[in-house]
Amino acid sequence: TLIRDKKTNLYRIYIPALPQDNPYGMAYDPQYLQKLEILSHAEMRAKKYGDWHAFEGSVFPEFRPIRFIGEPENALHVIEPFTIPEWWPRILSIDWGKRAMCHAMWSAISPDNRAYVYRERAWIGRDLPFWASEIRELNHKENIVYCILCGSAWQERGVETIAEQFQRYADIVPNSSDNSPGSRVAGLQLIHDFMRWESKPLMKAEGEFYDLKLANEIYRNYGEEALERYKKQFFDEEDEKNLPRLQIFETCKVLIETIPVC
Numbered sequence: 001t002l003i004r005d006k007k008t009n010l011y012r013i014y015i016p017a018l019p020q021d022n023p024y025g026m027a028y029d030p031q032y033l034q035k036l037e038i039l040s041h042a043e044m045r046a047k048k049y050g051d052w053h054a055f056e057g058s059v060f061p062e063f064r065p066i067r068f069i070g071e072p073e074n075a076l077h078v079i080e081p082f083t084i085p086e087w088w089p090r091i092l093s094i095d096w097g098k099r100a101m102c103h104a105m106w107s108a109i110s111p112d113n114r115a116y117v118y119r120e121r122a123w124i125g126r127d128l129p130f131w132a133s134e135i136r137e138l139n140h141k142e143n144i145v146y147c148i149l150c151g152s153a154w155q156e157r158g159v160e161t162i163a164e165q166f167q168r169y170a171d172i173v174p175n176s177s178d179n180s181p182g183s184r185v186a187g188l189q190l191i192h193d194f195m196r197w198e199s200k201p202l203m204k205a206e207g208e209f210y211d212l213k214l215a216n217e218i219y220r221n222y223g224e225e226a227l228e229r230y231k232k233q234f235f236d237e238e239d240e241k242n243l244p245r246l247q248i249f250e251t252c253k254v255l256i257e258t259i260p261v262c
Helices: 023-028 032-036 041-049 128-138 162-170 181-195 212-222 224-231 253-261
Strands: 002-004 011-013 090-095 101-109 115-124 144-149 246-249
Touching: 032 041, 101 128, 101 253, 115 128, 115 253, 128 162, 144 162, 181 246, 212 224
Parallel strands: 090 144, 115 246
Antiparallel strands: 002 011, 090 101, 101 115
8 A cells, every 4th residue: 555644745555464475484483473362462463463443442342344354245344435315314413513523424324223323524623604605506406304413513502503503504403412421432333333343143132142952851751842942031132234334435535534542
């Protein structure tokens, strides 16, 4: 991967390599890979698989901008853009700011219940009429069914609140986010679920998984009716073919760079 240094304007090249790509290192310490297993999970993944996103303290260690070795095909959140059907409902989310960054994010909801973040805009130091008017232009002919704006935009700051000014310039009615501690915790757990790319266990009831050995014993000792009663305790969840439920277009650079450093 060629990288242009922002300070020097010179090119650098990044060549990814894993421990097993170094025959001299592996010959010097054949047990090196096994030794990595005793490290913390985050450090082990970084040194063994090159997963430097899973550092200690990361809020979203499940985030995958690229797919890592040994993980399934669906372990990926960042994808190439595609043309989204016009009829897919869309959501606009805004975290406003003046000295801090103001960030707007557009997501589309697919029929299989996935959220595709397909566009973002970020402004620093821009007045509200500027970025709200740009949002109005970007929303033109789009099926925006819900708009959510940071709850602080409803605080009294003069004649009009930020939310009222936004509605006037963007020509869309915003809803307030809930910034209470309880809502933040619940929202965080929901994001984890949307980022989850591993399927949940199937056949579970009252904290117990379906036991095939036990089922065979019930059938042998008590017959088919008893086996059916045992089976009825459990339920099969639908095969989760829409994981992860959060997908991000690779053009949304700010979001992609922000998630790993949370």
